[in-house]
Amino acid sequence: MTSTGAHPISFAGRAANSPQFDALYAEGMTLVEETAAYLDGPGRAASKLLSARAAALYSAESIRLTTRLMQLASWLLLQRSLNSGEMSREQVIQERNKLRLGGGGDEEGLSAWRELPPGFRDLADHATRLETRIRKLDESLMRGHVQPEPANNQVIAQIDLLQTAFARR
Template sequence: MSELGLNTISFAGRAASSSQFKTLYAEGMALVEETASYLDGQGRAASKVLPRMASVLYAAESMRLTTRLMQMASWLLLQRAVNNGEMTRDQVLSEKSKVRLDSFNVDRHAPGWLDLPESFRDLVERSLRLQNRVALLDREIYRPSEDPMPHDNENSVQAQLNLLKTAFNTN
């Protein structure tokens, strides 16, 4: 590891216990609640009048959406437990192995996609953006200790800037 790596500040560790994490947590939990309310109310009514292809796609995507949000909520709850001293990092590492933050593919060109209600598609898009932010933070926080910093051939400044963008929800 270079000398630069020894003096680099871990923005991920700080972001995970900061007010930005609290904002991410609140955003994630609010999206879970909003989605549940939508799927149980307006979405249920809208799905009954969709064309057949869109109806099948709606059923599949709503399951993926729900699963994606539950996985993110699990991660956020685990991280909050660490931040509050309710769990150790090792306990979280054990538990978070059950959480999947990898992408659930969404085919925006699938037949029927544009027939789905716009509010449903918006929930899907927002959940994907949130999933990407959580996954990036997870990778930075729980990076294996044998590879604490990017390799010399990677742009460590750009990696830190990307992490900052994610932590502060900027584009």
């Protein structure tokens, strides 16, 4: 197989700069707004009617949900900044490494999960599905930016040694 200088197409890169990304971005930001409105309004009222055990779970899961959504919103904003040229790929990767995508648990496995208000459970489920989609896209994007190890080519290694040797004189 000969090298023609062609590079593989980055489908993940195209996906991050597409109408589908715009829809994902809109969905994520809308979910952040809906969750904030729910937690400040109907969720606050519903939490007052919960048992002590369910109220404690609601409080902990509310924090976890808002943290998850802020991480997802940060990722979406980074991608949008890259797409618009506001940030370089290197800057985005550096900032992306500060994010914690994933780490979501199995809420359904919590014994008091079913006691939580249905509106809250719906928002948490939506956030988990959105996170799964974003993580898959992120993994594809990050995989595309890992520099492959150069092949062990003895001729290139010898040329490098010669260049190094003559450059020192």
